[in-house]
Amino acid sequence: MPVLEYKEVTKRYGGLTALDGVSLTVEPGRIVGLLGPNGSGKTTLLKLACGLLTPTSGEILVCSQAPGSPASHAQVSYLPERMAVPDWMTAKQLVHFYQDFYGDFRQDVAWQMLSDLNIDPALRVREMSKGTREKVQLILVMSRAAMLYLLDEPIGGVDPATRDYILSTIIANYNPEAAVVISTHLIADVEKLLDQVIFLKNGQLVLQSEVDQLREEKGMSVDALFREVFKC
Amino acid sequence: MLTKLIKQEFRATARVMIPMYLVMLALAVGARFFTDDLGDLGDLLKALCALAVLACILVNVAAMILRFKQNLLGDEGYLMFTLPVTVHQHLWAKLVAAVAWFAATLAMSLGSLCILADSTAFTIGAGGIQVGIPLVSVHGVAVAFPDNGLFLLELAVLGFVAGCTLCLQFYAALAAGYSFSSHKMALSVVWFVLLSLATTVLTEVMPVPEVEFHNNWVATLHLALWVISGCTAVVGAIYYGITVYFLKHRLNLS
Known part of the structure; x- marks a missing residue:
């Protein structure tokens, strides 16, 4: 049974069509790269799955439930592209906040990751650098044992060394029965993780394929294929 | 939760x-x-x-x-x-x-x-919530009700309902204004004005029970407090419905 399913989903903002009849499924145990140029609808696609937006038409199912309900929120661990955690809280308070609200939150995993990245739990978010804030937010999201992880630009603002740590963290910490959808521009960095890729262009699904199959058929890396498909 | x-x-x-x-x-x-x-x-x-x-x-x-x-x-x-x-x-x-x-x-x-x-000019009676004991005394003149406990309960209910309604009017206006893609705050102000106007009209046409003044002014006061609380709650419920609708169906985070 798919963890995430879009059926003919269209989303319009006034006269602008952000998504146009998108249908796709994500199976459990897969790491999926959601790729596309700016404005292709990647963030909208993820926000719809979290219930942060309502589709204009079509249907979305998250673990067989409509998105937006407390039951579906309990299954989805979402990393937004912007800082969403309150900046007056310390990392320690945030860990307790997540522990309070999510039954699947693994506090020991969070403490370990904070320690590995030398983040002082007593530091307030507003006192952290931009990169550290992003790390903290990702740590909180990945410390959950959710069924679906939706990561919107998880490595955009961090240095290459931290990027490697984060990517290994994603692999090491996600529940093997869960699916991970990663939206990013840094394809070369995430390519080695991906089982599957989804290409979006102007709100339309251009491609959904297994990475190995794609490399075999096209004879090129996902990064190279992306550059070819979305050449300006 | x-x-x-x-x-x-x-x-x-x-x-x-x-x-x-x-x-x-x-x-x-x-x-x-x-x-x-x-x-x-x-x-x-x-x-x-x-x-x-x-x-x-x-x-x-x-x-x-x-x-x-x-x-x-x-x-x-x-x-x-x-x-x-x-x-x-x-x-x-x-x-x-x-x-x-x-x-x-x-x-x-x-x-x-x-x-x-000056502490002698304005004091709050310590036993104010007990039946028949002066609630407040100003310059030594006791303001007492025969049933202070009920009166305080009514004031507490009115305070809660009025506080919620005040907040909900702002919440409804903000939830509606922020459902638009741009000029969110300006549109929230517009919504606030529209809601205020609509509330004024609503309170004019709302079938408010007549509170007749008679010799038992204490009973009249109790009745009036419940009527005011009830009417305020109706307005608050409308604001609540508007807020929930926009947050559920028209949420538009930047």
């Missing part, structure tokens, strides 16, 4: 409210006990204290509105609306915290005024 949200609300808003109360009380104590020694400066301190009481009330209302905007309609909304809780729980957590702070501000303001004023 609601209790966890309420705990979170208190934790977030206490950062603003507690220091404000401490400043207000410190000013009141300073003005009360050091006025004679400080001369003109003491009078200035008294005036500052009175201003602080007023500011405290305004800041309280502003803080509750800004908290709603920042926590649910700003970037924090990405976190809050992905918690496994309902929109109703979000709203009630905000309302309970806001009304509790309104009550605390009222208590602290009265406390500051009591400290500031």
